[in-house]
Amino acid sequence: MLTTELSEADVSALRVNKERLAKDLHHSCQWGYGIRWGDGSTDTGMQRLALSEEDKSVRDWFIQTMKDLKCQITVDEMGNIFAVRPGKRTDVPATFIGSHLDTQPTGGRYDGILGVLSGVEALKRMDEMGLETEGGVGVVNWTNEEGARFPVSMIASGVWAECIPLAKAHDLKEVPTVASLPTAASAPETMKSALQKIDYLGSVPCSYKATPMAAHFELHIEQGPHLVSAGQRVGVVTAVQAYRWYRLNVIGRDTHTGTTAFEHRADALYAFSCMMVRAREVAKSRGCLASVGIIEAKPGSVNTVPGTVSFSLDIRGPETELVAEVEKELRKDFDAIAAEEGAGIGKPCRVEWTLDFDSPAVKFHEDCISCVQDSAHAVVADAPVADTKSLVRPIMSGAGHDSVFTSKRVPTSMIFVPCKDGLSHHPEEFCSANDCATGASVILQAVVRYDRKRFT
Amino acid sequence: MLTTELSEADVSALRVNKERLAKDLHHSCQWGYGIRWGDGSTDTGMQRLALSEEDKSVRDWFIQTMKDLKCQITVDEMGNIFAVRPGKRTDVPATFIGSHLDTQPTGGRYDGILGVLSGVEALKRMDEMGLETEGGVGVVNWTNEEGARFPVSMIASGVWAECIPLAKAHDLKEVPTVASLPTAASAPETMKSALQKIDYLGSVPCSYKATPMAAHFELHIEQGPHLVSAGQRVGVVTAVQAYRWYRLNVIGRDTHTGTTAFEHRADALYAFSCMMVRAREVAKSRGCLASVGIIEAKPGSVNTVPGTVSFSLDIRGPETELVAEVEKELRKDFDAIAAEEGAGIGKPCRVEWTLDFDSPAVKFHEDCISCVQDSAHAVVADAPVADTKSLVRPIMSGAGHDSVFTSKRVPTSMIFVPCKDGLSHHPEEFCSANDCATGASVILQAVVRYDRKRFT
Structure with a gap:
């Protein structure tokens, strides 16, 4: 047949x-x-x-x-x-x-x-x-x-x-x-x-x-x-x-958790936390999604403020342009968050983005x-x-x-x-x-x- | 001599x-x-x-x-x-x-x-x-x-x-x-x-x-x-x-980053981020310090919302009682944050605390x-x-x-x-x-x- x-x-x-x-x-x-x-x-x-x-x-x-x-x-x-x-x-x-x-x-x-x-x-x-x-x-x-x-x-x-x-x-x-x-x-x-x-x-x-x-x-x-x-x-x-996958690094400064006042810190993990909260707000406002699946904080010791945090960011949306807009807004917002954390010591955090994958x-x-x-x-x-x-x-x-x-x-x-x-x-x-x-x-x-x- | x-x-x-x-x-x-x-x-x-x-x-x-x-x-x-x-x-x-x-x-x-x-x-x-x-x-x-x-x-x-x-x-x-x-x-x-x-x-x-x-x-x-x-x-x-060291687990639910709307998530890493932001606010208000040095998110995949996050928390203050007060307030606040994340699916996150070290x-x-x-x-x-x-x-x-x-x-x-x-x-x-x-x-x-x- x-x-x-x-x-x-x-x-x-x-x-x-x-x-x-x-x-x-x-x-x-x-x-x-x-x-x-x-x-x-x-x-x-x-x-x-x-x-x-x-x-x-x-x-x-x-x-x-x-x-x-x-x-x-x-x-x-x-x-x-x-x-x-x-x-x-x-x-x-x-x-x-x-x-x-x-x-x-x-x-x-x-x-x-x-x-x-x-x-x-x-x-x-x-x-x-x-x-x-x-x-x-x-x-x-x-x-x-x-x-x-x-x-x-x-x-x-x-x-x-x-x-x-x-x-x-x-x-x-x-x-x-x-x-x-x-x-x-x-x-x-x-x-x-x-x-x-x-x-x-x-x-x-x-x-x-x-x-x-x-x-x-x-x-x-x-x-x-x-x-x-x-x-x-x-x-x-x-x-x-559409979706895009990024790897981000937040670079601050390792310091002692017991002797470093908040205003003297460039705490990469604190900056990350503010970024993640912000990412959801921005994505939500445009009908998109933003998610972090992988995170690593270094040096990874209970009494050291992490000077480096690396994480994955996954942004999705129904249109390619919407994803691009979320990225653009987050780049601006993450820079602002980083600039504030560590400003007190003149050594603010900074953020690096790498685009790993782009699927329109x-x-x-x-x-x-x-x-x-x-x-x-x-x-x-x-x-x-x-x-x-x-x-x-x-x-x-x-x-x-x-x-x-x-x-x-x-x-x-x-x-x-x-x-x-x-x-x-x-x-x-x-x-x-x-x-x-x-x-x-x-x-x-x-x-x-x-x-x-x-x-x- | x-x-x-x-x-x-x-x-x-x-x-x-x-x-x-x-x-x-x-x-x-x-x-x-x-x-x-x-x-x-x-x-x-x-x-x-x-x-x-x-x-x-x-x-x-x-x-x-x-x-x-x-x-x-x-x-x-x-x-x-x-x-x-x-x-x-x-x-x-x-x-x-x-x-x-x-x-x-x-x-x-x-x-x-x-x-x-x-x-x-x-x-x-x-x-x-x-x-x-x-x-x-x-x-x-x-x-x-x-x-x-x-x-x-x-x-x-x-x-x-x-x-x-x-x-x-x-x-x-x-x-x-x-x-x-x-x-x-x-x-x-x-x-x-x-x-x-x-x-x-x-x-x-x-x-x-x-x-x-x-x-x-x-x-x-x-x-x-x-x-x-x-x-x-x-x-x-x-x-x-005084200081105290804790290990905390936030337990939510692993789900797909691309198909799970925010209101359907119990994202343990998002809950963590809110907790870390809150920990600084509470500690600051009492002249204390709160820091996270170690964090691990599982399963650790770009396109999976982490269902489990473990982290260290280090709270310090000039008096033993102040540290205890910060802990008490954070236990309440962290529970509230966890309860909100995942409420939309009736499976909210939950938080577990272990005190590892207590130094009055x-x-x-x-x-x-x-x-x-x-x-x-x-x-x-x-x-x-x-x-x-x-x-x-x-x-x-x-x-x-x-x-x-x-x-x-x-x-x-x-x-x-x-x-x-x-x-x-x-x-x-x-x-x-x-x-x-x-x-x-x-x-x-x-x-x-x-x-x-x-x-x-």
Whole structure:
């Protein structure tokens, strides 16, 4: 049976196997399971940092699983794994389902993992149906999407899109606080060395030219409260908000906590505290977000006022310009805060900014969005409500995803499913087996619809 | 020549050898020299953490130097080193000069070091003069005064005074941020294990009963701006301000930085920032100090809102009651801040306090204070000013010192000399060779005066 020979009704009837998807997903979570939060066998979070030993194990399992489905495997210089189920035509690039298998240090079982596993399940379903596609269908596992161990998120899809130079990515060092986890080496390691260590430094160039795609679809938990609080089942992702990641240093002066009056201090940590309070005020006033995830104060002694504080700053907003405005205002305000702290001794604090990552707002591709929307409407059509279309809504993504980078080179869109309390990056992150299967069925149909669109 | 046979004028004429003191002091700083800040050979800070390899080297040098001066050496169970130059009478405890050879991770060359080296120089001076004392005169190097590596300051004099249990001190673990320095082991080490590793776990009980003292005198840089800004040369320390050290945990919830609106966050780092700003306000309003030296935010990822923040809090004030009042107010305010952050999701942050160290305000002993005051007036008497007594002032110590604990068991007082900009716990901490010698001459005379006072 060939996709282009199916009827519209045939396509709309396509569903994944819910039980098999759940089983495979939790099977893959045996590598790097994290903090336990409940009594059930799957009631743990995940701690599977990119390129850790646990990541190697799940990668090995992924490749073996895809080989069993007769896929062709490609590993590129960033350790991205592309598994392609060949189609009828061998002269065209495959349509991909992709996401990532790495997690936050205190992450959950769905962020990224559901995206890859939905691809595995989609291919298993096609295989057992004997469904042939015109172009191939692939599943891709992108390396270090989280940016938790190596502090640039989506770095490997960024290199693939030729938006980030390979050398920069290879030389990137792991975050010391995360490096102190038992899974990592004692001294900060580069990405290239970590790739070599687990034997995932492939020889194929990491580029959309070497490993082309027809399109990229990604299924993800929403990581926000909109779907779950409205009782909706599928989000058709039309765009991704803009964000920028910075590293800041505040430089003051180390002094004794017991003998230095406040007016004689240039306390870098006090200045930081004022900055963080201000960052929320400014971001809020423009409908944006500002967050600090990493902080280090030196020298780090109870009775020494810290002379140096380094921290990460993550600014997000619905429009690229809004993020730029928040940055501009904070640069001014942080300078003012720094100038005041230490003014009494004529040695005020100062602030240094480094922009690590800049992801402008993204609009996804109309063709992909319509495939997702049609599929979503078809999948929820049997729901016991009057207006099933109300269970589907267009939505903007607050988080970055590998789809941000693929969208720069190939038609791309995403599918969101609800997660409990809108919570993610937390061990208790949860998406029900029903919602996982709904999302996977949508992506299965979307890929089939896209294949039909390409070749009819 | 015996101290009790000297005339008052003989005592007032006693001076140390300025050049030798400076030479010995900087010689001892070859072990653990730190950050360079100038071109001169001694223009570096110090990084000599307690019980590090560098600390072992300077201890070995100290013992050899004191043995060459025919001192008897005792090392106790906390690694405190007591070197005693015997007096005429063998049935009485010695009068001690003491301080510490350990430093902050980014410390200078004078804090503690000057106190021990002034004792070395005083004994060298007595030796070359052939001056015999009635009771013995000792020099003591107290272990881990800074509390930088093992986070209880003055812990070893505290055990000696039987104010801190030996087992608690032996089991104390090093601070992880400091432990990550190259001098320390990769996993946090206990004090006992660190003592064993450098072979300074002595067999003599650490107690004022096993190693008694007649009195304890300590010379220290002021670590504050009063002497230097008034152009004064000696501070006669009459008291030490109260302080308390706490460890606090703020527990919120890890969530995604990109998808979690401010009102859905329980951001432990944001709550911390508000607390730090508030701590300064409250402390200032009561003439006290509040400082945070150590902070750790977990999980420590750019795009995860930290769900846990741990930090140190150091509250100081001139009276014990004032410190207690600041604590009381901050407990209330921190609870209110925590309750607000996360209220929107019904999961507010919460705060946990642990009191690590409580040092009530101390008044030094009249006999020791008067010996120091008489000596200070004598040493500055040849200064080219009309009223030389104006170069000496009574002063309160803002910092804790080992003298806080010795004062609980034996007559004690301290001498302050000015330091540049009032700066300490910083590589550029500086005390001129003249000021060092002034202080050392005062302590030499004070010990002689105390010896005479005891036996006439």
